[in-house]
Amino acid sequence: MNARLLPYMLILPVTLFLGVFFLYPFVLVAQQAFSGSDGFSMANFRDVFSYWKFPISLKNTLLLAAIVVPVQLALSLLMATMVSKMKKGRDLVLYVWTIPLGISDLAAxxxxLAIFEQSGFLNSMMSGLGVIDQPVNFLSYQHPGVIFLAIALAEIWRxxxxxxxxxxxxxxLIPKEYYEAAEVFGASPWKRFTKITLPMLRPSLQTALILRVVLAFEVFxxxxxLGGTLMPVLMGEIYxxxxxxxxxxxxxxxxLVVLALSIAFTVIILRVLRVPKGASI
Structure with a gap:
């Protein structure tokens, strides 16, 4: 086989997979979105944007992503730093922390729900401590803040x-020699984290943030x-x-609106976390 053709042959299966299972369905969805009784039309978008639930679902989706993703980023950086410094039990701790990955969205x-519902753990604990006299329906229209908090906590945990x-x-993947040299020159742990770990993690942070932000827009x-129809989000409105x-x-x-949001935030993340040319640690 010609050596010049080998790279193209290797990526051919992935290209075919993306073409069949992503590009072709995307074209069909785009045709549906822009089609009307008279052919090409923007009427579907006008219907969506004029629906009274659209601004509420958009606000809820963006607000949830704006709160959940930064918290998850901070927690994951802290947890990853702790794991990387462990000498023993590292694999066990990492395994325990990643257990929620095996739980589906609905199961989470x-x-x-078993924690926040009227007969759940939270009510039982508060009743046992004498804080409340009778169970409280936290997940009702009277407590929108609690519904949002419950969803945010579930997403952070999951x-x-x-x-x-x-x-x-x-x-x-960060060479240990960088940390050893910084320690020799008297750099504090915080200095080593901000001057070595974070700059060297930019490619990983790009991947993690893009993946998490896209999934945050798809929360359903x-x-x-936990919220039912009391907290509309974009994916719920699509359903x-x-x-x-x-x-x-x-x-x-x-x-397509959700896709556009995902692409826009992906571009922002890539620009904010881009590695400058000629940069050095």
Whole structure:
């Protein structure tokens, strides 16, 4: 085989997979989103943007991502730094911390529902401490802040391990000689973290943040389990358009809106965390 053709042959299976399972469905969704009774039309987008739930679901989605992702980033950096410094039990601790990765979104929502519902752990604990006289329905329209908090906690618990695994792998690729040299010159642990770890982790942070932000925009099952219709999000509205309102064109239009948001934030993350040319540690 010609050596020049070998790289193209190696990437051919992945290219075919993306073409069949991503590009082709994307074209079909785009056709649905921009189609109307008279052919090409923006009516589906106008319907979506004018619906009273759209600004609420957009605000909830962005607010949830803005709170959950930074908390997960801070936690994953702290946990990854702790794991990288451990001499014994490192694999066991990392395994325990990544257990939530094996739990589905819906299962995670049900687990946290068992904590916040009227007969759940939180009510039992508060009743046992004498804080309340009777169970409180925390997940009702009267407590929107508690619903948001429950969803945020469930997402933080469920998906922090995604970023943790990527960052642990990134820290493992940093040469130990950098830390040894910095320690010889008297750099404090914080200096070593900010001047060595963070700059060298930029590629890993890019990957972790892009993946987590995209998944944050696609949150659905956890919200459905804990908030139901009391906290609308974009993916929930796509589901409602497709299966409740039987309007697949509007669902496709809203799906493209979510895709556009994901692409926009991906570009922002790539620009903010880009590695300057000629930069050195």
């Amino acid at each position: 929502g049900i687990i946290w 998906a922090t391990a995604i970023m943790l695994v990527i960052i642990v792998a990134g820290i493992g 099952a956890v919200v459905a389990a 409602a358009y497709q299966f409740d309102l039987l309007n697949s064109n509007a669902a496709a239009a809203l799906a």
